[in-house]
Amino acid sequence: MTTATTAPTTAPTTDARTDVVVTDLRAEQLDPPLGLGTGTPRLSWVARPAGQVPAGWRQVAHEVRVVPDPPAGPGPARESGRTPSADGVLVEWPVAPLTSRERVLVQVRVWSADDERPTAWSPPLAVESGLLEPADWTAVPVGPDTEADPAQDHRPVLLRRGFAVDGEVVRARLHVTAHGLLEAELNGVRVGDEELAPGWTSYHHRLRYRTHDVTALVRAGENVLGAWLADGWYRGRFGIRGASRNLYGERTALLAQLEVDLADGRRLVVGTHPGTGEDGRAWRAADSPVLAANLYDGETYDAREELPGWSAPGFDDAAWVGVRPHERDPATLVAADGPPVRCTRELRPVAVLTSPSGRTVLDFGQNLAGRVRIRVRGTAGQRVRLRHAEVLQDGELFTRALRTAAATDEYVLAGRGQEVWEPRFTVHGFRYVEVTGWPGALGDGDVVARVLHSDTRRTGWFTCSDARVERLHENVVWSTRSNFLDVPTDCPQRDERLGWTGDIQVFAPTAAFLHDVGGFLSSWLADVAAEQFEDGTVPWYVPDVPGGDVWTPARPGAVWGDVAVLTPWVLYERYGDTGVLARQYDSAKKWVDLVARLAGPDRLWDSGFQLGDWLDPAAPPHDPADARTDRYLVATAYFARSAQVLSQMAGVLGREDDATSYDALAREVRSAFAKAYVLPGGRLTSDAQTAYALAVVFDLMPDEASRRAAGDRLAELVAEAGHRIATGFAGVNLVTDALSLTGHDDAALAMLTETGCPSWLYQVLMGATTTWERWDGLLPDGTPNPGQMLSFNHYALGSVADWVHRAVGGLAPAAPGYRELLVRPRPGAGITSASVRHETPHGTAAVSWRVRDGVLAVDVHVPLGVSAVLDLPGAGPSRVGAGSHHLEVPVP
Secondary structure (H helix, E strand, O other): OOOOOOOOOOOOOOOEEOOOEEEEEEEEEOOOOEOOOOOOOOEEEEEOOOOOOOOOOOEEEEEEEEEEEOOOOOEEEOOOOOOOOOOOEOOOOOOOOOOOOEEEEEEEEEEOOOOOEEEEEOOOOEEEEEEHHHOOOOOOOOOOOOOOOOOOOOOOEEEEEEEEEEOOOEEEEEEEEEEEEEEEEEEOOEOOOOOOOOOOOOOOOOOEEEEEEEOOOOOOOEEEEEEEEEEEHHHHEEEEOOOEOOOOOOOOEEEEEEEEOOOOOOOOEEOOOOOOOOOEEOOOEEEEEEEEEEEOEEEEEHHHHHHOOOOOOOOOOOOOOEEEEOOOHHHEEEEEEEOOEEEEEEEEOOOEEOOOOOOEEEEEEEEEEEEEEEEEEEOOOOHHHHHHHEEOOOOEEEHHOOOOOEEEEEEOOOOOOOOOOOOOOOOOOEEEEEOOOOOOOOOOEEEEEEEEEEEEOOOOEEEEEEEEEEEEEEHHHHHHHHHHEEEEEEOOOOOOOOOOOHHHHHHHHHHHHHOOOOOHHHHHHHHHHOOOOOOOOOOOOOOOOOOOOOOOOOOOOOOOOOHHHHHHHHHHHHHHHHHHHHHHHHHHHHHHHHHHHHOOOOOOOOOOOOOOOOOOOOOOOOOOOOOOOOOOOHHHHHHHHHHHHHHHHHOOOOOHHHHHHHHHHHHHHHHHHHHHHOOOOHHHHHOOOHHHHHHHHOOOOOOOOHHHHHHHHHHHHHHHHHOOOOOOOOOOOOOOHHHHHHHHHHHHHHHHOOOOOOOHHHHHHHHOOOOOOOOOOOOOOOEOOOOOOOOOOOOOOHHHHHHHHHHHHHHEOOOOOHOOOEOOOOOOOOEEEEEEEOOOOOOOEEEEEEEEEOOOEEEEOOOOOOOOEOOOOOOOOOEOOOEEEEEEOOOO
8 A cells, every 4th residue: 555755865763673685776777777667567676684694683674765756856765665575676667557758766665574673765766758659759760961972971061959948947858769870969068978889789670868967067158969870780791791771761850749837837858850950950960070881881981171169159060961750650669778888997008019920900908899099199081990809819919700800990080189089889899909100109107998788787606726717707798798789799890790689598697697697688589589580580690680591580590599598587596587588578488389389299399490509619620510319309399498487477476377388389399309319328319528518417317217317328428528528509508507407516626627628618729809709710820710700709608607607506496586596516527626706686696616635625605585405515505595605625
């Protein structure tokens, strides 16, 4: 029941307990929660001990208070009242829904079973909704009223409009997006720090906008709103081998709606539209100093053509042209629900090299996605050229792997003393930058690499006594950063950079440990559902773009299409998010139903085009799908897995009929798999690592004896291979788990620490600073692999890190959202200590261990409200509650 009272922003709590505090209050997965796309945002919080952990603490109820925070000041509060609940993760909004633009202050307090007193109220969180109804949009997209060749990249433009404010400003919000890429300015100041805005969604279905608080930038009197506008993903050269243009339209456009609330209660709205407004002002456009910009090819900037003061009052835009309107259904505009792309760090070169041809090459010591900022002095017209590459070959930039991507930026100096420049509308994957045309000598800090990625919050860390394994883990982190660039891409460097569904399907568990990817992946999964064909086919990559004869039209493919089922389930397992299951359920069901039709009554998916165990190290360079494991064994195994997970999704959502029917389907597929692919004695028809990994982890063997036999045979194969890896994308995230599940932790650890080619540490010893697309991206002699699929920054093969966290570090979720932990460290392979830490939805969980003098000493930290099952070597399982625990057991 909701009651209304009047209260200060931070309400005092009478007789509140002080040993527990409520912190980390969040609304949905946007930080800060400004411009939310829902009027009923779910709330999450963490209860933390304020000192010693109270014994027996367990949340049994909560209360939410919501105080309106309009421009005129706080209004009457709405309170949920004490609500019985043990949960503090993604809790349903408890009071009346917010209306468009409504801003409130939210607080939470909780009760535990061990004390009748509640905690104190949490610090207030400002929560503000965006434009929730299509009718809230009065602006329309506009672009320059000029003619442009649709067959070419367009030169980026500037747009501006002046407006007057005749009162005291109390609040101002800019809601902005574009057909293309934009960077907004207000009164000469850049708005926000977002890069490559508005990002890439399935533009035909969903165009993301973001809300900015620009109160501090708007002033009484004259003002100017402006923006840079470029092609980006919308109409630039993009797609497989950069073969497509005008993917979503032939012209770029800006859509902006600035809303200024004044102290007298009026609201001034300045939006993009053609023609002249009521104040006699109009939007105007002109060419920018950016001569060319393309995501693959780079950017060219002529500083001599800069227009100082163009986005500030007093600039004469009489020579600029007008604008024309563009079509956009406002119902397709969606508020951002994840973090934007930002620059998160800067790196300076670790070495300045001179190539055999005499060129200057900067080595930044780390493969990354981003671009460089330069600081340079010279004469007008001098041209600095920057070429990017991931590796060197014979001392020169190796560019074959870029295919048709030029990956080159150029800057033409204005000759005005020290000039500082960074491209706006491109991004590169690189470690090395070749610099030509630099005036004089390069100084320290003259060229700095700027790391760009979706600014997801880091949540997971791992260290151990083996520096090589630590470097492998760091490589996985860097590949995550590089490829979580608004969509989960395959690679950041060549003429591709697409949201490949199979890659993220195998990597999602690792990603969800390392970073808070709930909002990032939920947004992308909405595009998966939008792009899914009516028959249930999931495209190979999302957003879906033309892909030549192989990838267009999309055909159903196991591992890749299963992302519709398995990745929402990962978000549920790691974040306790039932909302994403509900939103994606129809998409998941369409996929499984499609595969059921393709498999037919015998339940074997043994026909059609399949990538199978893509990039098996035994596959020849020219045919990455030619794997040791039968591609139809892979397809049927994934069919069984997705059917079972869909049944579990239905159970969580209360769809009991579906839960029963898809469980029966999964059992039928498992039976069909066993009949077709399991031989007497537990051998499989494909006597290969991936086949056994799938059969064990997906529980496809007919009985426990055959399952143990499959695990034993897998361990034999691993030993026969010298503990080298023999899987591609379909098995890489499963093989170590399959060994651990069948009692072969030692074999799994030996695989992890093997250094021969192919192996995870082979890449490390070859100098990798990210994970590669191919196990042998560089051959043992240091030369690049001759294959076409040759990225040195792919995360799929790094999906072993999830097992590293759980088995080496010893920390795993044992219930959705880490409500229960499994602590199961397994020392071995010379690793004598390890530590792992994760920011769970309930607070910090951590495990550290060391082996000394035949004793395994383990320290465990369990968040408040969470329990942990301890499974230490040679000891029976035991359970502990919240707090810090130290245990010691003899090493078996």
